[in-house]
Amino acid sequence: MLKVEHISGGYHQTPIIHDVSFQVNQGEFLGILGPNGCGKSTLIKMISGILKPSSGTVAIDDVSIEKLSSRELAKKMTVLPQIQSNAFSTTVRETVEIGRYPHQSGFFSSWSEEDEKAVQKAMELTDVLKYADKNLEFLSGGERQRVFIAQALAQSSRLLILDEPTNHLDIAHQKQILDMIRREVTENGLTVVAVFHDINLASLYCDHLLLMEAGRVRAYGEPHEVIIDRQIMEVYDARISTQAHPEKPKPQMSILPDFDEQTKEKMVSLSNIQKGDDYIAFIADFPLKVLSSAVHNAGLGWYRAFINRTVPPEYDIENVKNEFLHYIVHHGFSPTNTVGMMTAVDTKKAVMKEYPASFGSLIVIVTAGVGNAIDVSHAYERKAFQPIGTINTWVVINGKLSDEAFVQGMMTATEAKSKALQSENVMDKLSNTIATGTPTDSLLIAATQQGEYMQYAGPLTEVGKMIGKGVYEATVEAIQIYKREMEQ
Numbered sequence: 001m002l003k004v005e006h007i008s009g010g011y012h013q014t015p016i017i018h019d020v021s022f023q024v025n026q027g028e029f030l031g032i033l034g035p036n037g038c039g040k041s042t043l044i045k046m047i048s049g050i051l052k053p054s055s056g057t058v059a060i061d062d063v064s065i066e067k068l069s070s071r072e073l074a075k076k077m078t079v080l081p082q083i084q085s086n087a088f089s090t091t092v093r094e095t096v097e098i099g100r101y102p103h104q105s106g107f108f109s110s111w112s113e114e115d116e117k118a119v120q121k122a123m124e125l126t127d128v129l130k131y132a133d134k135n136l137e138f139l140s141g142g143e144r145q146r147v148f149i150a151q152a153l154a155q156s157s158r159l160l161i162l163d164e165p166t167n168h169l170d171i172a173h174q175k176q177i178l179d180m181i182r183r184e185v186t187e188n189g190l191t192v193v194a195v196f197h198d199i200n201l202a203s204l205y206c207d208h209l210l211l212m213e214a215g216r217v218r219a220y221g222e223p224h225e226v227i228i229d230r231q232i233m234e235v236y237d238a239r240i241s242t243q244a245h246p247e248k249p250k251p252q253m254s255i256l257p258d259f260d261e262q263t264k265e266k267m268v269s270l271s272n273i274q275k276g277d278d279y280i281a282f283i284a285d286f287p288l289k290v291l292s293s294a295v296h297n298a299g300l301g302w303y304r305a306f307i308n309r310t311v312p313p314e315y316d317i318e319n320v321k322n323e324f325l326h327y328i329v330h331h332g333f334s335p336t337n338t339v340g341m342m343t344a345v346d347t348k349k350a351v352m353k354e355y356p357a358s359f360g361s362l363i364v365i366v367t368a369g370v371g372n373a374i375d376v377s378h379a380y381e382r383k384a385f386q387p388i389g390t391i392n393t394w395v396v397i398n399g400k401l402s403d404e405a406f407v408q409g410m411m412t413a414t415e416a417k418s419k420a421l422q423s424e425n426v427m428d429k430l431s432n433t434i435a436t437g438t439p440t441d442s443l444l445i446a447a448t449q450q451g452e453y454m455q456y457a458g459p460l461t462e463v464g465k466m467i468g469k470g471v472y473e474a475t476v477e478a479i480q481i482y483k484r485e486m487e488q
């Protein structure tokens, strides 16, 4: 559809673009990224015929744009430049109607039903119909932006070139406009080239990305091939870190700030533990990075408090999310800053241990109910699910863990827990084999993310050794407490 081959050029004698080539097929969305002044807008001007390259060619459907008249070009390609916030004296409808000019012929108005429909549809898609008769000067920057997007859509060409289409827009309208453009791309074969400053939006909505650096192509490919930590950091000269998007296979990045408000390293200890009537809590005065399989706020996040509460055996598990939220609020914890777990055993009997270590220290807190322990390798033989009986394990580390260390820490802790069940001869009553856990065990690994950096937490690392020893010893003790209770 659009083929750019070896274009170079700039303004007067100043070269800006150097040997840029790429191709966009029909029904594809290409995002152009790059730092301020790298030449994105200049490239857009060259693609759209506003600025002539000193060498190289731009072709649409294999026809060089130089061979097309401006009206022919406008029918094939719509260009929405960066919007300037000048005063405008036209109405929204009149502005959108301008998009239909390439379709008009002769001196006399040839406004057709098709023109009318295109204008109406464009205003509907961009949510500006409600301002149709308002003057542009009375609209906000974001509302105006949507009017110009409507104008571009009304032009009904098959190729849309947009320079920062979503700046000025709030997140709801960014999403609405980009969802709408994406739908036109996927369902109706529209081809789009757009400049983005927001790397995450570009990753989310584009099929391919072109990353520019000083007028050249630094990287081109699918978002995962372009949004790579080191590459983005080098091109933008800013520290970032990439993560998975929660729903789509499109990498997202976070800015890593270079300021540090904290002067003194903060530590946690067993003194951070508080016991309530029916819960045990670990409360820090700063957030810890946490990976957990809790009931409330599971997954990876930053939290200041963890609670493990006792619930009665007849607890209604169906309503657990809502009920737990109410419990947290009712007990004065912040619902967005607290991780919550539950157990049928008495949390006052939780085993709490602290281990000094070369990297800082490690705290382990375990509650164990093993009445319905199972051997995971025989679990497939079971039908009924008995939710009562849980081993809840917290491992809190004074140290800084990498993501892989968090995952390895979970593995190390799980292995240590299973070994404790083996040592204590806890049986799966159905298979009559040694149990490995219970059906509802929860695990939490938390780290202060200060002090020594630890890349790994496997069994033979310093932190892994302490996790193995601590979780094993605490779980053995918790099982022994449980057994004694059962005997009484």
Ligand SMILES: Nc1ncnc2c1ncn2[C@@H]1O[C@H](COP(=O)(O)OP(=O)(O)OP(=O)(O)O)[C@@H](O)[C@H]1O
Binding pocket: 011, 014, 016, 034, 035, 036, 037, 038, 039, 040, 041, 042, 043
């Ligand atoms: N009309 C012009 N005449 C001369 N130089 C220009 C002109 N327009 C832009 N430039 C220069 O060309 C270079 C690239 O500008 P361009 O606007 O293409 O960058 P950009 O990547 O779009 O930047 P931004 O992210 O800030 O919008 C800059 O150094 C700029 O000063």
